[in-house]
Amino acid sequence: MLTLKLEKPGVAAPKLRLSLNKGARFKVKVEWHCDAGHIDDVDVHALEARNDGSGAKVAELINVLSTYNTTRMNPGGGALVANPDGSFQTPSGGLTHSGDKRVENNAETVVIDGARLPHGVNEVPILVTVHETDHGHDEDDGDEEEAAFGDIEVCTITLTDENGRELGAYSLSDEFKDFNVVQLGSVLLGPNGWEYAAVGRGFVGDFNDVLAYFS
């Protein structure tokens, strides 16, 4: 029987490869402690983004996990429906938020479930913002400065894996005291599955600046 060798010299046939890691789970927790009468609202946000090599982008609001994006907080434009306990999630269930907390000495969490993130989503940027809700001043005090993480006595953000191992952390009140928006990092669909990569960048702005950059 005649047979032919089908491989040409010098041309290695591309082998298909798959990541053998399951979709991992990550938990982002932002905690803050400040005096009564000095209530700053700290919010943690995450995006179900697609990165084709030119940066992470979000096309629809349903992929934006933010307290600003719930029908409860933003009946006119919010895309995500909050649960009775205040928690909410993206439709895929890949991102879940514990719910908005506004009182002092509190915490918010976001859980990123790699196994449930939609097809095509390969980057989840994680951000934290602070804005002023009540500084104990008169409402007509026009000289009030914009809130910054340095206004809060202690404000930290941590990211842990499903075993509770801390993969990243920042003391926002120390390291980003002059800023009110910080990108902690991104959870990426890397060659070995979902993994966390730190960014640690801060600026003065608001969440719409974040959306403008990632959309």
Place this chain on the structure above:
Amino acid sequence: MMSEDEGRPKEPEKVRDTPSGVRPTVIGDRLTGDDPADKKPARPGGLHPTVISKPAGSKVPKAKQAKLTPQASRTHVVVAPTAIPGTERTRIVVTNGDLRALSPQASARVVDEAARIVELFSPDTANERQAVLWGHDAQQRYGEHVARAVELSQSKVLTRTAHYLRRMVELLAAIDVEAASGAVAGEGLLARTLRRANARIDTTEELERARIEINQLVGLTGAALEDLLSLRQALERLDGDIARTADAIEASALAAQFLSDYLRNKREELSRRFLERSMSLTQSLVQLRGSASAASLQAEQPLRLITAIQNVVLVSLPDLLGSFAALNTLVRSGRRPTHTEAREIAFRLSDILQNLKA
């Protein structure tokens, strides 16, 4: 040597026809070969499925087969995060090996914690205040632990219960069962009179009075047990807190030492501050390790009291008091216990005394 045919997909196997004649592509060897459908000839003109057999000798681990990530197969792999423009806070790269080189005796827990502390440190924003206050919280906690240890060791329930037990031992040690029950034969009037005047509990009346007082002490000691258990828990918690604080201080000292070295050529003044903190924290650690053993000893005292109360005062002693009462009733009714009966009670008394003194 392997022939050209080996390892290549085998000739397509027959599988059940679909209405359209199109058949699925199957990976792996078929498990059943006696399916009648397998024997059915393919429909003329129908498409045959491609069946790929496993290459001979190849083994795919089960766990890996079960862990395929659908997204990874269909989505672009991202190698670096998309960073929003802004001011970046860099981190110091530190390994456990770097830290272990500075402190070879440190436990893995301490080295891990020190690495975490260093990784949280931002050289961009570090200032002198931060260096001066480095590990200060842990040192403050140590001071609180010392104050708490003193407070717990002076607990009222501890001193009160210790007093109850001392009095019990005093009374029990004074009892002469054989004499008090009249089991000693041939004793004259003078001897009996003298017995009343001595410090021993060797008459029926004295035994009865002692029995009543011991019974009161048993009640009081039993009532204190719950407070004593709470005290013991508090001491155990304190012991754990001291151990955790010791680890935190040691980790802070190690991290400060590392940062002092790291900053030596970059920020000399800050480096000196970290070195000072490292020395101060190490000194606190030495003191703390010393007081930790003292705290452990303090925790043993309520533990001993609780054991004595639970095993002796609340279990053996009431039974002995019952025997004293029976003895008293017997003597009052004009009878005397036998020498053996009296000795039996005396033996039990001796056992109880030994246990209480231990």
